[in-house]
Every structure is written in structure tokens, then in C-alpha cells.
Amino acid sequence: MMNIDLKKSKAVTGAEAVANAMRQIEPHVVAAYPITPQTPIVEYFAKFVADGVVRTEMIPVESEHSAMSAVVGAAAAGARAMTATSANGLALMHEIVYIAASSRLPIVMPVVNRALSGPINIHCDHSDAMAERDSGWIQLFAETNQEAYDLTILAIRLAEHEDVRLPVMVNLDGFILSHGVEPVEFLPDEVVKEFVGKPKRVYPLLDTENPVTYGPLDLYDYYFEHKRQQVEAMEHAKKLFPKVAEEFEKISGRKYDFVEPYKLDDAEYVMVALGSTNSTIKYVVDWMREEGFKVGALKIWMFRPFPKEKIQYYLNGRKAVVVLDRSASFGAEAPLYEAIKSALYEATIRPRIGSYVYGLGGRDIVPEHIRKAFMDAIEGNLLVDEQRYLGLRE
Amino acid sequence: MPVNYIDMARTFKSNAEQVGIVQGHRLCPGCGAPIIAKFTLMTAKKLGFEPVVGLATGCLEVSTTIYPYTAWTVPYIHNAFENVAATMSGVETAAKSLKKFGEIPEDRKFAFIAFAGDGGTYDIGLQSLSGMVERGHKVLYVLYDNEGYMNTGNQRSGGTPTGSNTTTAPVGKVIPGKVQIKKSIVDIIGAHEGVYAATASISDPADFFAKVEKALNFDGPSFIAALSPCTRFWRIPDSATNSVSKLAVETKYWPLYEIDRGVYRVTRKPRQFKPLIEFLKAQGRFKPLLSRPDADEIVNKLQEYVDKRWERLLALEEATKDKYLR
Numbered sequence: 001m002m003n004i005d006l007k008k009s010k011a012v013t014g015a016e017a018v019a020n021a022m023r024q025i026e027p028h029v030v031a032a033y034p035i036t037p038q039t040p041i042v043e044y045f046a047k048f049v050a051d052g053v054v055r056t057e058m059i060p061v062e063s064e065h066s067a068m069s070a071v072v073g074a075a076a077a078g079a080r081a082m083t084a085t086s087a088n089g090l091a092l093m094h095e096i097v098y099i100a101a102s103s104r105l106p107i108v109m110p111v112v113n114r115a116l117s118g119p120i121n122i123h124c125d126h127s128d129a130m131a132e133r134d135s136g137w138i139q140l141f142a143e144t145n146q147e148a149y150d151l152t153i154l155a156i157r158l159a160e161h162e163d164v165r166l167p168v169m170v171n172l173d174g175f176i177l178s179h180g181v182e183p184v185e186f187l188p189d190e191v192v193k194e195f196v197g198k199p200k201r202v203y204p205l206l207d208t209e210n211p212v213t214y215g216p217l218d219l220y221d222y223y224f225e226h227k228r229q230q231v232e233a234m235e236h237a238k239k240l241f242p243k244v245a246e247e248f249e250k251i252s253g254r255k256y257d258f259v260e261p262y263k264l265d266d267a268e269y270v271m272v273a274l275g276s277t278n279s280t281i282k283y284v285v286d287w288m289r290e291e292g293f294k295v296g297a298l299k300i301w302m303f304r305p306f307p308k309e310k311i312q313y314y315l316n317g318r319k320a321v322v323v324l325d326r327s328a329s330f331g332a333e334a335p336l337y338e339a340i341k342s343a344l345y346e347a348t349i350r351p352r353i354g355s356y357v358y359g360l361g362g363r364d365i366v367p368e369h370i371r372k373a374f375m376d377a378i379e380g381n382l383l384v385d386e387q388r389y390l391g392l393r394e
Numbered sequence: 395m396p397v398n399y400i401d402m403a404r405t406f407k408s409n410a411e412q413v414g415i416v417q418g419h420r421l422c423p424g425c426g427a428p429i430i431a432k433f434t435l436m437t438a439k440k441l442g443f444e445p446v447v448g449l450a451t452g453c454l455e456v457s458t459t460i461y462p463y464t465a466w467t468v469p470y471i472h473n474a475f476e477n478v479a480a481t482m483s484g485v486e487t488a489a490k491s492l493k494k495f496g497e498i499p500e501d502r503k504f505a506f507i508a509f510a511g512d513g514g515t516y517d518i519g520l521q522s523l524s525g526m527v528e529r530g531h532k533v534l535y536v537l538y539d540n541e542g543y544m545n546t547g548n549q550r551s552g553g554t555p556t557g558s559n560t561t562t563a564p565v566g567k568v569i570p571g572k573v574q575i576k577k578s579i580v581d582i583i584g585a586h587e588g589v590y591a592a593t594a595s596i597s598d599p600a601d602f603f604a605k606v607e608k609a610l611n612f613d614g615p616s617f618i619a620a621l622s623p624c625t626r627f628w629r630i631p632d633s634a635t636n637s638v639s640k641l642a643v644e645t646k647y648w649p650l651y652e653i654d655r656g657v658y659r660v661t662r663k664p665r666q667f668k669p670l671i672e673f674l675k676a677q678g679r680f681k682p683l684l685s686r687p688d689a690d691e692i693v694n695k696l697q698e699y700v701d702k703r704w705e706r707l708l709a710l711e712e713a714t715k716d717k718y719l720r
Binding site: 029031055056062063065066069070076078081198207214 | 444445446448449455456459460461462464466467468469470471472473474476477479480481482483484485487488489490491492494495497498502504521522524525528529
């Protein structure tokens with residue numbers, strides 16, 4: 001678990017942490033539209049702009065669709081461009097989310113995870129991020145406000161690497177992180193500035209001496225090859241992520257990887273999850289270990305590209321794996337479960353596996369729920385083909 | 395210093411690739427859109443601007459950039475259908491920011507130009523356009539108005555005229571084609587106040603060039619609605635692009651005017667007008683309407699409408715004279 005020096009840290013919300021990462025990155029352009037629970041990020045950042053703390057030009061667009069469209073334009077022009085959103089805002093961007101990735105524009109976007117309508121709900125789940133999982137964006141998930149801050153900075157380097165050139169979503173759980181106060185250790189401004197460096201301009205539109213055409217009509221004779229290149233770029237992202245994480249560790253002392261194992265050495269029963277719920281899982285792991293249960297956890301930091309090999313490495317040979325999903329895929333298995341199950345197909349010793357959907361629309365998840373799921377695994381009561389629910393009234 | 399048109403024509407005659415859009419594209423013979431693009435880009439270049447263009451999905455976009463080819467010799471971006479205004483807001487802001495950061499020279503004189511058809515402007519792109527204008531981005535938005543979704547085969551748009559035969563509002567036994575009146579897009583954009591908005595016609599190049607010049611030198615967003623005959627779906631001969639455009643102006647169908655920060659000015663006042671029926675009769679798209687037994691009644695109503703609109707325009711010119719809103 002990450003050690004945060006409380007003397008060096010400040011108590012801030014996730015939104016404030018992310019807004020400060022953006023302040024230190026100081027992108028050329030930020031285009032954003034307010035939506036709960038992303039709003040405080042935009043508010044903090046707008047204040048930085050209004051006070052002249054950053055030189056960033058802010059575009060107060062009239063919708064999220066225009067927010068993503070404007071950052072695509074700005075990034076193509078040669079600027080470092082960012083936005084942030086949640087839920088329905090991300091869904092409204094959807095069309096352009098794909099275009100940003102296929103245009104290979106390294107846009108970094110914090111996504112404050114919130115349940116998609118309908119019915120309308122403003123609280124946390126991962127349905128918004130999951131709806132974009134095939135869009136060609138790199139998707140990172142933060143457990144804590146510290147991670148939301150760190151990953152936003154780290155994402156810039158990953159996105160802009162010349163072998164990657166892909167946009168990145170930094171996911172943080174709505175309200176739980178965005179509005180929850182935690183200690184965050186900020187890096188000095190100049191350290192962040194040096195780490196992110198100046199963006200390399202690749203085929204900028206503003207180079208009128210060397211005109212380029214962005215977004216041409218790409219039919220059956222080339223489209224397929226371009227999609228293949230996106231597949232390749234994701235592979236590059238996978239290769240480069242450890243290097244970028246290592247460099248980040250040098251400036252911060254904090255280590256990032258595709259996944260984070262927690263008390264896995266001798267663990268027989270492992271729970272896998274995304275986001276802030278991992279803190280609760282770790283608490284339950286500690287609690288159950290005191291009682292002698294060999295339990296552990298595997299947190300997924302990077303969901304796209306999906307770190308299959310790491311997952312196989314950590315889960316191969318365990319007695320049972322419990323996967324927690326904060327979103328459902330109606331008519332199919334939940335997204336994280338489906339991915340973990342698929343990865344385990346290649347495992348030499350396949351663990352028993354079970355799927356638990358929890359927390360939709362912000363429904364609270366408590367240690368007892370997690371303990372119950374662990375106990376199911378321990379008691380041999382997991383069915384590979386049964387989706388169960390935690391904290392649901394039936 | 396107004397641009398010298400003769401000099402401009404000479405410059406680009408021997409230097410066609412310098413215009414910004416070159417031959418080899420796959421637009422239909424007689425299409426109005428590339429003429430509009432050329433008129434705009436030539437003027438921008440002649441005035442010393444570095445054009446950067448953005449396109450909404452549509453005829454001009456799909457026909458000029460079939461990968462791996464491009465007909466554009468100026469930087470070009472196409473994002474999607476409804477968002478060229480937002481995309482160019484981003485491009486323009488990037489330039490502003492890069493200048494502020496000292497990463498590009500302050501004296502670079504860009505002309506950010508968006509091109510979009512009527513579907514991308516009147517309908518699906520209206521919100522994005524309104525946002526761009528309201529925020530005051532210095533972008534020239536050029537509408538090539540071919541009065542329908544022509545790229546997808548002649549469907550009705552908010553810019554399709556009353557009585558026109560389209561595939562989604564066909565002239566049937568009961569319904570006489572499109573029954574609604576075309577949106578007054580220039581008034582809608584002009585109502586944003588801090589904007590220069592104008593109509594233009596390729597049949598009047600001098601008026602067109604002057605408006606592009608005014609738009610590019612305007613300190614804020616600008617909008618030019620240019621009528622863009624579609625030979626294929628207006629059902630006119632390839633050679634009639636100019637004559638039909640001219641008829642549109644002469645019949646009050648497409649009055650040439652501008653709204654500069656709320657001040658209306660009619661830029662061309664023909665001494666004599668032709669009856670609207672001449673504009674309608676010149677095009678096959680109105681043939682089904684004109685074959686109906688109630689054709690006269692409908693045409694009379696349309697004539698009354700264009701007459702009233704012309705009178706209103708003159709009254710607005712009088713009423714708003716020198717009364718700049720911003």
C-alpha cells in the first residue's frame with residue numbers, strides 16, 4: 001500500500017487534487033463543460049485561469065460534445081489539451097471519444113465516474129467508463145486521491161510518447177474520491193513541469209508550411225489498416241507504461257504498475273476490483289487475515305490496454321478469484337469479470353471464479369459485503385456462470 | 395485596403411495549387427461548394443492570411459479527402475458532422491494559447507475557416523455554431539447551402555425550401571413536399587450580436603470577396619451563408635450553377651445582405667426583380683410541386699413571403715442604421 005507522508009501532504013478532495021495536477025501540467029487549452037461530480041475540477045481550474053496562476057486558455061463550451069470536439073481541434077493544432085467529464089457527459093462525447101483516439105491525439109481526460117442515465121443518478125459507478133472501453137483510449141483507475149493526482153501527471157507522458165500517441169482517461173470514483181477528502185502529497189510545481197516536459201508537436205495544423213489533412217474519408221481500402229495501427233499503439237502503451245511509471249517513481253517515490261497485488265504472496269482467495277473499493281477490500285483482507293483466512297487482493301490500475309499477462313501471473317494457481325464489478329453488461333457478463341475470466345482461460349491452473357456486481361448508482365459497499373463474497377469463495381460456493389450482487393435488495 | 399480582384403485572379407490563374415483546394419477532387423461537375431471554398435481561400439490568401447480550414451462531414455469533405463489523397467494544400471481538419479464550429483474553436487484557441495506561451499510568433503496571421511453544409515449548420519451543428527459565436531472565437535464559418543442532405547441523396551434539412559421535392563419530404567398525393575419555410579440562418583447567427591453575418595452568392599463574386607474580406611478583418615466570429623447549387627438534386631444542368639444562383643438573387647429568393655453587430659445592410663438592391671416562379675421553374679426539384687393542381691396557390695404564397703421578407707429587410711436596414719449593438 002502506498003505510504004503517504006502526512007507531514008508533507010495536504011487534505012484535499014479528489015477534484016482539488018486533479019485540478020492541481022492540471023495546474024502543474026498547465027496545458028495550453030482546457031475545454032470543459034460542468035457536470036456533477038466532475039464540476040469542482042472545472043471550478044478549481046477556472047479559478048486558476050481567472051487568477052492568472054496558469055496561462056492556459058479555457059474554452060467554456062456549451063456541451064461535452066463540444067468539449068471533446070474542441071480539444072481534438074486544439075490537440076491537432078499542436079497544443080496540449082485537456083478536458084474532464086462524468087457519466088452522461090462522457091456518453092455525449094462518445095462519438096468524438098473514438099475520433100480522438102483514431103486521430104492519435106494525446107488528450108488526457110480525468111473521468112469522475114458516475115452512473116449513466118437512466119434513470120438519472122449522479123452517484124458513482126463505472127458504467128460511464130465501461131461504455132468507452134473499446135474506444136481506443138488508455139483507461140487508468142485510481143483508488144485514492146493521491147493516485148488520481150499521480151495518474152493524471154503520469155498519463156501525460158504515456159499519452160504523448162511518440163510510440164503511443166493515444167488519449168488517456170484517468171478514472172476516479174464520483175463523490176467517493178472527487179468530493180472525499182484525503183491526504184495528498186503534491187509534487188513541487190517545477191518537478192511536475194520537468195517531468196511532463198514540453199509536448200512534442202506531431203503534424204500540427206498550425207504548421208502551414210507543411211499542410212496536413214486530419215480526418216480524411218477512409219474507406220475499405222485503408223480503414224482496416226488504420227485500426228490495426230491503433231491495436232499496435234495499445235501494445236506500445238503496454239510496453240512503455242512500466243518505463244513511464246519507473247520515471248514517475250524517481251520523482252515521487254510512488255510506484256505504479258498495471259496492477260497492484262495486496263497480500264498475495266500466500267493468498268488462496270483473491271478479490272479483483274477497480275477504483276476506490278480496493279481500499280475497503282484491503283481493510284477486509286486485513287480483518288480476515290487476522291482470523292487466519294488466506295485472502296488477498298488484486299487492484300487493476302490499467303484497464304485498457306488490459307494487462308492480461310500480469311493478471312495471469314498473479315491469479316494462476318489460486319484456489320478462487322472473486323471479481324467485483326461496479327457496472328453491469330446487460331445480457332452478458334460484467335465487464336471486469338468477463339475480462340478476468342477470459343485471461344484465466346490460458347492459466348495452467350485455473351482458479352474457481354465468481355462474479356459480483358455491486359455499487360450501481362452509488363449504492364454503498366461495506367466491509368460485510370466484501371467479507372460475504374470472500375466467504376463464498378472460501379466455502380467453495382462460487383459458480384462460474386452465476387452473477388451475484390452485493391448490497392442489492394431482491 | 396480592399397482586395398484587388400483582377401490582381402487576385404491573375405495571381406491564382408498561374409498558381410492554382412496556391413488557392414488551397416486543387417483539382418482532382420470528386421465533387422460533381424457544376425457543384426457550388428468548391429467555388430465557394432476557392433472564393434473564400436483566394437481572398438484570405440490575397441489578404442496575407444494563413445488559412446487553416448475545418449470541415450463538417452458533407453459533400454465537400456468526403457469528395458476532397460479520400461484517403462490517401464487530399465485536394466487541400468492548406469492545413470485541414472475534419473472531425474465529425476455536427477462539430478466543425480467547436481473543433482475550430484479549439485484550433486483557434488490553440489493558436490491563441492501557443493502565442494501566449496511564446497511557442498509560435500505573435501505576428502502569425504491565421505485565417506481559421508470552417509466550411510459546412512446546411513445539414514451541419516441549420517440542423518445538427520447549430521448548437522456548436524451558436525457556442526462558437528457566443529464565445530467570440532475568431533473563426534469565419536462559411537455555410538455552403540445546397541438546401542438539403544445532398545451527400546446522402548437529397549433528404550430534407552432545415553435549409554430546404556418550401557415545396558422542394560426531397561426523399562424524406564417528397565411531393566406526394568397529399569403532402570406537397572416540404573411544407574415548412576427555410577430557417578433564416580443569417581438572422582439566427584446575426585442575433586448573437588457580436589458577429590458579422592452575411593449572405594453571399596457565387597453569381598456575384600465582387601460582393602462575395604468583399605464579404606470574406608470584411609469577415610476576416612472582423613474582430614470576432616463571422617458567418618457567411620453562400621447559396622450552393624446542387625446540380626444533382628436541384629435537377630439543373632451542370633452549366634446552370636451560376637445562372638440559377640443569379641436567379642435566386644434576382645427573385646428575392648436569396649437577398650444579399652449582412653448583419654454587422656446588429657446593423658443590417660442590403661448589399662445588392664436589384665433595380666428590377668423577376669418573379670419567384672422563374673427561379674422555381676429553372677429547377678427540377680420543384681417540378682413535382684409545379685405539376686400539382688394547387689401549384690399556383692402555393693407559388694403565390696411563396697411570392698408573397700419573399701416580397702414581405704424583402705420589405706422587412708429594407709425596414710431593418712433603415713431601423714438599425716449606425717446602431718451597432720456592440
